[in-house]
Amino acid sequence: MTHDEDPHLRVQRSFDRQGLMQHWGAKVQSVGVGECVLSLPYSDKVTQQQGAFHGGAIGALADIAAGYAALTQAPHGMEVVSVEYKINFLAGCQGGELRARGRVIKAGKRIIVTSAEVVHVAPDGTETACATLQQTVMPVPKHY
Numbered sequence: 001m002t003h004d005e006d007p008h009l010r011v012q013r014s015f016d017r018q019g020l021m022q023h024w025g026a027k028v029q030s031v032g033v034g035e036c037v038l039s040l041p042y043s044d045k046v047t048q049q050q051g052a053f054h055g056g057a058i059g060a061l062a063d064i065a066a067g068y069a070a071l072t073q074a075p076h077g078m079e080v081v082s083v084e085y086k087i088n089f090l091a092g093c094q095g096g097e098l099r100a101r102g103r104v105i106k107a108g109k110r111i112i113v114t115s116a117e118v119v120h121v122a123p124d125g126t127e128t129a130c131a132t133l134q135q136t137v138m139p140v141p142k143h144y
Contacts, residue, residue: 007031007072014071014079017144021064024057028068034104036068041097052092053130058118059087062133065102066114070137073107078139083111085135091128093120098130105134112137 008031015021015028021038024045029037038061040046046057063085070080102116118131 005076007033011036011068011071015064015068018064020060026061026064029099031068031072033072034069034107036065036072036102038065038068038100038102039097040100042095047094050092052094053098053120055087055089058089058098058131059085059133061098061100062087062102062116062118062131063135065100066116066133066135067102067137069102069104069116070107070112070114073104073112074139077142079142080112080137081140083136083138085133087131087133089131091120091130093122093128093130096120096122110138112139 011031012028026038026040029039040061046053048054063082067080074080098118100116100118102114105113105115114135116133120128120130
C-alpha cells in the first residue's frame with residue numbers, strides 16, 4: 001500500500017460492493033493498517049432455526065473482517081481472496097450485534113495470514129466471545 005492511500009477508504013469502497021454484507025446490514029466500524037472491525041446487527045436474515053446467529057453469518061463476518069485487514073497491507077491495485085479458513089464457534093448468541101475484529105498476523109508477498117475474533121454484544125452491552133478464526137488470503141489483481 002502506498003503511503004497516500006487511506007486504509008479505511010480502500011476497505012469501505014470494496015465493502016460497499018459486497019451484496020451479502022449490504023443485504024444483512026453489516027457495517028465497517030474501524031480500519032487501520034493490518035486491522036478491520038465490522039459489525040452485524042441481529043435480524044431474521046442472519047439466524048438459524050433456533051433463533052441464534054447462524055454459523056454461516058458468523059463465518060462470513062469473520063472471513064470478511066480478516067480479509068479486509070489483509071487488504072490494508074496488499075499492494076496498490078490488488079484485492080484479496082480467501083484461500084482457506086478455520087473457525088471455532090464458542091457460543092450461540094441472540095439479539096444485539098456481532099463485532100468481528102480482523103488482524104494481520106503476517107503479510108507476505110504471496111499470502112497473508114490473518115485472524116479474527118468475533119464477539120456478541122448484547123443489548124445491555126455485555127460482550128461474549130462468539131468465534132475465533134484463522135485465515136490465509138492471497139492478493140489478486142483488482143478488476144473493477
